[in-house]
Amino acid sequence: MITAGIDMGSRSIKVILLEELKVDGAPQLKYGVKKAHIMMPGDLDQDVAADKAYDEALASAGLKREDVKAVFATGAGRKQVSFAAEGITEMTAGAKGANFMYPQGRTVVDVGAEEGRGMKTDAEGRAVDFAGNEKCAAGAGSFAEAMSRALQMSLKEFGDASLKSDKTIPMNAQCTVFAESEVVSLIHSATPKNDIAKAVLDAVASRVCAMVRRVGIEGEVVLIGGMVHNAGFVQSLKTAMGVDQISLPDMPEYISALGCAMIAAERQH
């Protein structure tokens, strides 16, 4: 059986085509990813973009729509996926996907482009406690990206630069607009770029950590979402959370789409 999970993020659409396998006694081999596909919708309307992303994923997997038993959608724009049988919140989908990758993981931190959130999960991958920040985008990737642009660096270079700094420069502003002006004044005062990068990523990590602390840090910590690719942020988050290790899945931006496809499969039984 094949199911699809579509994660309608604010910047990109992620599609997972999942095949349910029958391997007795090996639950981790219960599913295989047939295709992982990402599309940047650009100026397209979300409903048109969802159709296009899904068709592209099917075509590259050599499948047709009728080969897929159920399509579920998640993410902020999930209601725009008109062909999805059900919409699932990002908390439920992310917790499920993270639990599949790391069955011992109980604290899941999801940091995408526009939103960050913390979740506590049970052994089945059900979110039992979650907190986000409905007001502030400074605890998410797009803020770090905007700041990296101000320093004329890619987000990757920004993360690597931050790792070269051992300075702690607190950023007091809670709002992206004011934080941006703090960064501008650091640039004007000739603060080394590495230190500015670390200050920004520390600030994002501290905001994310505040959400995670609301639900409590317990067991193995798993980070999902695009910010996993930013080594500087991962280091800042470890420090802010006071943990030695954070589990980082492969293809972290697909974890919510994966969880969504898994839930779609489970609900067919």
Added chain:
Amino acid sequence: MIANYGYKDGSGEYYISIDTDKCIGCAAERACLTACPKQMFEIITDDYDDEVAWIKKPNCRTLSYDCADCKPSGGYTSLPCMTACTPGAIKHSW
């Protein structure tokens, strides 16, 4: 599930948490809906097909202002939402 709705900003941490397990078959006949003068609560069907309360999206960004009338600066002893929700599902972080 404990669902925390709200935000942290420069002035503090403002979250309302709802223990949604207590909303399933609510023993208070959904009293939160009428008790809140700002009508911030709403019943939704969650991902597990259970009918539970949540805070309406726009209010999640303005909680400190929305709840100000119920929380005078001189202090308060009870809140309408928490008093009405006899199962004890609602908590405020501030």
